[in-house]
Amino acid sequence: MLQVGDAMSQARERLNIGILGTGTIFGAYARGLSLFPHLPVVRIADLDQDRARDAARQWRIPAWGTGEELLADDEVDVVVNITPPSAHARLTDAALRAGKHVYVEKPLAATMREALDNLATAKETGRVLGSAPDTFLGTAGQTARAAIDAGLIGRPFAGTSFVRSSKAQTWHPDPSFLFQTGGGPVLDWGPYHVAALVNLLGPVGQVAGATLTAEGEIDVTAPQRRVERIRVEVPSHATGVLRFESGALVTMMYSFDVWDTELPHLEIYGTEGTLQLPDPNTFDRPVRIRRRTDDAWSQLPPVIERTTPEPPKPFRALGVADLAAHLEGDDHRTSGEFAYHVCEVLDALQAITLDQGPVDVASRTERPAPALGARRLT
Structure with missing residues (x-):
């Protein structure tokens, strides 16, 4: 249950x-x-x-x-x-x-x-x-947030955020929408990462970077496919730097063209150590930490109860429950304003070129409130 x-x-x-x-x-x-x-x-x-x-x-x-x-x-x-x-x-x-x-x-x-x-x-x-996304409301997002708020890695000053291809053309019957306006790795996977980062580090102030498209058309090989070949109409590879209002710099790469990699999904670097987060498209996987004085990585204890059932299956609902709780007086962690800020960051990233230099993000949002009842980390 x-x-x-x-x-x-x-x-x-x-x-x-x-x-x-x-x-x-x-x-x-x-x-x-x-x-x-x-x-x-x-x-x-x-x-x-x-x-x-x-x-x-x-x-x-x-x-x-x-x-x-x-x-x-x-x-x-x-x-x-x-x-x-x-x-x-x-x-x-x-x-x-x-x-x-x-x-x-x-x-x-x-x-x-x-x-x-x-x-x-x-x-x-x-x-x-x-x-959406609401995945930062899970144990991983909330535990990493508690670790940062408790100063376990000192002052966060940098991070990395990497996404590789979801290989949708191998399993989705018609992934055309992922490669058209409103799609692409920036708008498809980017929201999970940027929402997780804003939860941890606060709002983004500037975006710099560049994009490209590795292939103009791709074959669809899904067994139950409804189309054979689709055009790529949006950038399929983006790389850049996010400067947060806190001063932290996050290096990112969001790609539908990088097929495999062993790069970490998310890492946050602080003056006293490093946090490693699981895929932000998930809720309840472990968060690891390694402080300057540690000889090895260790796993942080979750600060809230598990939010998804076992065994793991595709799951969405916490954002809807968050909206319901807000109607009863709680903070709205997945608000439209929060999502708008995330969208503006990603919109800038998808359109940016190196010649432009850094682009200012006009909107601002508060860091979402931690989960009510989340335990403190020391």
């Missing part, structure tokens, strides 16, 4: 969930939300009605149909928008105007203009807008 060691487990007001989209990640949301009894999924919708019907039967969801029907359903309190990135902004806007609170998959929107418009609509309608 799920044990969430913070305020998300304390929110108990029932909120009915409607999910827009029943694609690849739907099962992860359905599985995750099933572990929060106060957040029942009451309706789902998809352009592919057969897929929506099959998903409803598989997960015993009482209603399915079109997006219009979902938004018109007075029983739905919160809309979870897990459609392709190019549809995020339009459907988020429609859901907010229909009187629903909205939690949207990353990225918040495909463009910064659309993301800003969604924030304005949320303010206009008095609805709450939240967005």
Whole structure:
């Protein structure tokens, strides 16, 4: 049974969930939300009605149909928008105007203009807008945060952040959206890394770097593929430096072209030691530390209870539970404003060239509050 060691487990007001989209990640949301009894999924919708019907039967969801029907359903309190990135902004806007609170998959929107418009609509309608990623709410993100806050590695001054290809063309039936506007390694994987980094180090002040595309077209080899070959329309390899307002510098590489590497996912370097974090697309793997005086790496004890069930399976839901807890008065850790800052950093990174030099990030956000009840590290 799920044990969430913070305020998300304390929110108990029932909120009915409607999910827009029943694609690849739907099962992860359905599985995750099933572990929060106060957040029942009451309706789902998809352009592919057969897929929506099959998903409803598989997960015993009482209603399915079109997006219009979902938004018109007075029983739905919160809309979870897990459609392709190019549809995020339009459907988020429609859901907010229909009187629903909205939690949207990353990225918040495909463009910064659309993301800003969604924030304005949320303010206009008095609805709450939240967005993925929420993985930093797991034990790894919270334990690393507690270690930094406790000064276990001294003053954090630098870090590294590396992403290699997810090899989506070998398993996704149609990964076209990953290589079109709103996709690419920067917007697909980058949100997990930048959200984790902002949780640890605070807001980003400047971005510098460059991008390239190694191949203009790629073959799709997934066994159940619906397409044979797709065009690469966005940069597929990005490298750069993030300068945080704290002064810390993080070297990063986000790539769909690097097939394999043994580089660490995330490391934070402090004046007294190093933290090594697991893949920030996961929740509950160990965090390791090695201080200046240590002879070897050691594993930090988690500061909150495990947030995902055993054995590990694809899982999403903590951000939706975070939004629900916020409606009851808790901090909103996965807020639209937080997601907007992450998106602006990634938008700058995807468009940047070496000739430009550093680009200022205009938005600011607070470091998300630590999980309520998280234990201190000493």
